[in-house]
Amino acid sequence: MKFSLEWLHDFLETDASVAEIAAALNAIGHEVEGIEDPAERLAGFRVAEVLDAAPHPDADKLQVLSVSTGEGETLQIVCGAPNARAGMKGVLGLPGAVVPANGMRLRKSAIRGVESNGMMCSVRELELGDEHSGIIELPGDAPVGADFAAYHGASPVFDVAITPNRPDCMGVMGVARDLAAAGLGTFRMPATGPVAGKGACPIEIRIDDPEGCPAFHGRVIRGVTNGSSPEWMQRRLLAAGQRPIGAIVDATNYLMLAYGRPAHAYDLGKLTGAMVARRARAGEQVLALNEKTYTLDETMTVIADEAGVHDIAGIMGGEHSGVTAGTTDILLEIAYFDPERIGVTGRKLGLASDARTRFERGVDPAFLDEGLAILTDIIVQTCGGEPSEAVRAGSPPAGPKIVAFDPDLTRRLGGVEIDSEEQRRILHALDFSVGDDWQVACPARRHDIEGPADLVEEVVRIHGLDKVKSVALPSAEGVARPTATPLQQLERKLRRSAAARGLNEAVTWSFLPVAEAEHFADDAPLWVLENPISEDMKVMRPSLLPGLIAAAKRNADRGASGSRLFEIGRRYFRGAKGASDERPTLGLVLAGEKAARGWASGKAQGFDAFDAKAEALALLEAAGAPVANLMVMGEAGSQFHPGQSATLRLGPKNVLARFGALHPNTLKAFDIEGPVVAAELFLDAIPARKASAGFARPAYAPPALQPVTRDFAFLVPADLAAGDLVRAVRGADKAAIVDARVFDVFTGQGVDEGRKSVAVEVVLQPGDKSFTDTEIKAISDRIVASAGKLGAELRA
DSSP states (O other): OEEEHHHHTTTEEOOOOHHHHHHHHHHTTOEEEEEEOHHHHTTTEEEEEEEEEEEETTEEEEEEEEEEOSSSOEEEEEEOOTTOOTTOEEEEEOTTOBOTTTOOBOOOEEETTEEEOSEEOBTTTTTSOSOOSSBOOBOTTOOTTOBHHHHHTOOOEEEEEOOTTOGGGSSHHHHHHHHHHTTSSEEOOOOOOOOOOOSOOSSOEEESOTTTOSEEEEEEEESOOOOOOOHHHHHHHHHTTOOOOOHHHHHHHHHHHHHSOOOEEEEGGGOOSOEEEEEOOTTOEEEBTTSOEEEOOTTSEEEEOSSOEEEETTTEEBSTTOOOTTOOEEEEEEEEOOHHHHHHHHHHHTOOOHHHHHHHHOOOTTOHHHHHHHHHHHHHHHHOOEEOOOEEEEOOOOSOEEEEOOTTHHHHHHOOOOOHHHHHHHHHHTTOEEOTTOEEEEOTTOTTOOSHHHHHHHHHHHHOGGGSOOOOOOOOSSSOOOOSOHHHHHHHHHHHHHHHTTOEEOOOOSEEOHHHHHHTTTTOOOOBOSSOSSGGGOEEOSOSHHHHHHHHHHHHHTTOSEEEEEEEEEEEEEOGGGOEEEEEEEEEEEEEEEEOOBTTTBSOEEOOHHHHHHHHHHHHHHTTOOGGGOEEESOOOTTEEEEEEEEEESSSSOEEEEEEEEOHHHHHHTTOOSOEEEEEEEGGGSOOOOOOSSSSOOOOOOOSSOOEEEEEEEEEETTSOHHHHHHHHHTTOTTTEEEEEEEEEEOSTTSOTTEEEEEEEEEEOOOSSOOOHHHHHHHHHHHHHHHHTTTOEEOO
């Protein structure tokens, strides 16, 4: 929320500097995100008087002005504004000044052959409004030569982040009250008495949906002139980031930003019959002020007349009944809407507004009459007109919340000693009523106060969080026990192992768009959120790969040649009876170039399915999985290329991981160029390690004798998985064979069609004595026999 120092002074009498106010705001929990001083942007602009205006000798639409800066010198300025004339006062930008609207630095220059020593400025060029039909015309008593920023009353602007639990501070008045409580000045409420109405309100106002709209106050003002709002109001709205529109709309925006109270004005001449707060009918439509049409349903509250809907209650008014420059009679609406209903309606429609932000967090239900009086007074003062008597339909939630408070709770919960009378003062300053028995009546606007702990927070916040001492928690005697769970330890180890292999950790959203989630769901029940952050974050992810693929695509779009990404997180499914089913997973994606082009390799190399398999096996081994016993099987999922993917299983049903190249349909769905390979490790499927006897590692005892290596070339069926052959070879003699790996695969001349030659290197490790030739032959025979069970035969 933005507001100017000038605006703050309406509610706070203080001599504090900008820096002191910013420090106090931060200290009491309202983070200052920035401070902007318009005087800096307007440096180099002066109040000037046009002494003479003559036609430009070579341009019909230009004039040559003689301008006084009040310092005894006259400057020659070339100007194209139609309202430039002798005797007027305006704003002169001197050479060296920077025009706020476009960043142009002014300098002496020749325009059509005539020297110009600066520029006479319009409202838009100084970002003071949208007017650009001519240069600024200042009053006749404007002091020539004065700094324009000082004359204009440019005031520093605070940009403050208001937390969602403090809707009472979504107006300048609430911020001022907090600052006054913190001792930075005296809070004051601008004097506005009740506005007397003349005659009954000529239009019926009623409520047919008391749950959605408990209270609806309004009145008619006839004979208004909807021109421009006063300069002081426009200045404050611009400081808050609001574009001035017209006097009536500006008045409603001013009430919202100053007091945190949204309101609305209707053109009375465009209404038919009574104004009613009711439920919308299914299929009803309304053209809102943002020029978009919204289709409503029966769960939504609207303001309507006999002709139809004019307002999506508490969110946005309709275009049809909006006030215009020709409006002469208006109906003012100030209502209290149910916060939950406003939030649900806004999310359904995907419609955000300043009013919705305040209503769904909770506005002050007790500020209806006072708010209507303030708004009426502002409009009558600026637009004229005659107000009717006010109509009050319904009633807002009544009665203050009473909280029993013990001042000693501040010491016990807040960790700081504060005198009870100081606590009473702070609560009084925040508009709480404190009885002698410490029964505290909370203001209706303070929806965040639910119990004594909230009052402790208020007292400590105003007293000063910096005064709460840091105290170490008491430590238990003896040696601290490990606090990490086995799963946390496993995740830490995998995180280090993945990083050591050159993978970069990514952290992606746990939410996905519906289409992406369904693509990776494999018909599993999805968790669909009822209250998503946005439509692109509507479903809990059933896989980590969509987020990693999207991250790899963003990298590629920004010129990255390759991505090696991994993430450790949870996959989410809907379990039995709607229970949450969260599964710890490691996902990785390899995309783009594996190795850059070079003189030795030629063109750049891309990743393939074997790269994903290697990463999956290495990480499974780091996790303690029995990698040597894993089976390579198909059915990696429809997201993967069927001929370039597989699963790693410990037995036919226990899938530990899946890996491979992504299917072309997956690449198309995520708009990423291939090849892209990926893997997912299902950490909950990895069998737990047996507990070790102690913390120390076993002593390293290298073999006393050299290993023996033997190569075997087998002719096998073309569809036989090499992993099955290696597993059969390893199983031929588990005592002697310590390793086996494929080092060559060949098809072609000398190999029958439908078969392939697979060469396996086998490492034999002798024990306490070297192998004899007879023993090696016996092991070799067992290897050949074991491979023969798979249809393999030793190649001649």
